[in-house]
Amino acid sequence: MAGKFTTVAPVKTINAGFQLADGQTVGIAAPVIIQFDSPISDKAAVERALTVTTDPPVEGGWAWLPDEAQGARVHWRPREYYPAGTTVDVDAKLYGLPFGDGAYGAQDMSLHFQIGRRQVVKAEVSSHRIQVVTDAGVIMDFPCSYGEADLARNVTRNGIHVVTEKYSDFYMSNPAAGYSHIHERWAVRISNNGEFIHANPMSAGAQGNSNVTNGCINLSTENAEQYYRSAVYGDPVEVTGSSIQLSYADGDIWDWAVDWDTWVSMSALPPPAAKPAATQIPVTAPVTPSDAPTPSGTPTTTNGPGG
The missing domain is CATH 2.60.40.3710 (Immunoglobulin-like)
Structure with missing residues (x-):
């Protein structure tokens, strides 16, 4: 044809x-x-x-x-x-x-x-410490320094960050803060706004007692290396006690800063239809009418679901 x-x-x-x-x-x-x-x-x-x-x-x-x-x-x-x-x-x-x-x-x-394994970083900015928690409990508890918060750009953002990259050696630049091409060790990126967990000997005196950084979480070289070797893409870093919330302005992964109801509203599809309510069975059966017929003969048993 x-x-x-x-x-x-x-x-x-x-x-x-x-x-x-x-x-x-x-x-x-x-x-x-x-x-x-x-x-x-x-x-x-x-x-x-x-x-x-x-x-x-x-x-x-x-x-x-x-x-x-x-x-x-x-x-x-x-x-x-x-x-x-x-x-x-x-x-x-x-x-x-x-x-x-x-x-x-x-x-x-x-x-x-x-x-992989369950690992969560707990980062309460007022504590000046950072904890790494697994199913085995707290496996690391280090003194640290968070963002100084003198300016909005220096605030370590509040909310759940996600580990995306890590570098044993990294060169950092922040023109607004007045530095360029500074060599840092054991850097783990947690946001595209420039937030890292990394070693910084220059802030050693503040680690554990005050927040002095430009927004990163500073550790000693030894502690930063230990954390670096444990971190993988997708680990959550839960920052609490900060004054500015992680948001779209801070980079590509701010998914966990969005509450669930808002998240599902960002779908292009309508929400699934609600299931109809189940029929309620009365606790007490109605009284049998006095004129109801009386069953007779041998009852038949049928095997159905659950039989």
Whole structure:
């Protein structure tokens, strides 16, 4: 049978990528991030094509964060920290998917990763100390110095940060604070606003008694190295007692600074419909009418669910 068909070339295709590597082991607060190389007009269509499967099952949700210069981005995080040892599989069926305005998805993607041990950093700024906590208890308890807070830019931000990078040697610059290309050791990045946990011998006299930094958390060289060697991508760092909240202005991962109700409202899809209320069974059965028929014969037993 003869026939013909026509195809329509897409106006453009949009590429995407994960921030995690396939097979990576991460901390209990690591979000899933999909970064696109262009803005997306039909975010709902894209979100419907994304699935996350965890073992054991955990509650989580997608949220569209404000577009960055390179394009749209969508994050998925669990409602609470992952249990240690959770496996996570992400499936993005994006190839040929209409993204709106004549754009289509360039490729399908999948990702498998696992959650490692549970490790949380507790960082109360008024204590001038930092604690590293695992399921075994407090495994590190170090004197430190937080942001001086004389200026807003020097305040160590309040809220749950996430470890994203670490460097045994790092050169720091802060023109507003008057320094450039300063060599620091054992630097663990916890925010893209310039916050690190790192060694700083220059603040040794303040560590444990006062906050004097430009926003970083300063440790001794020995203590910084010990913490550095324990840290992995996705570990939460819970800063409390500070005057300024971590927010969108502070970098790419501020997911845990958003309360859960707000987070789910940032989805492009409507919330799932509420399940109807279960029929209530009365505690006391009604009285049998006096004129009701009396059963006779042999009753029949049927095996049903739960039988």
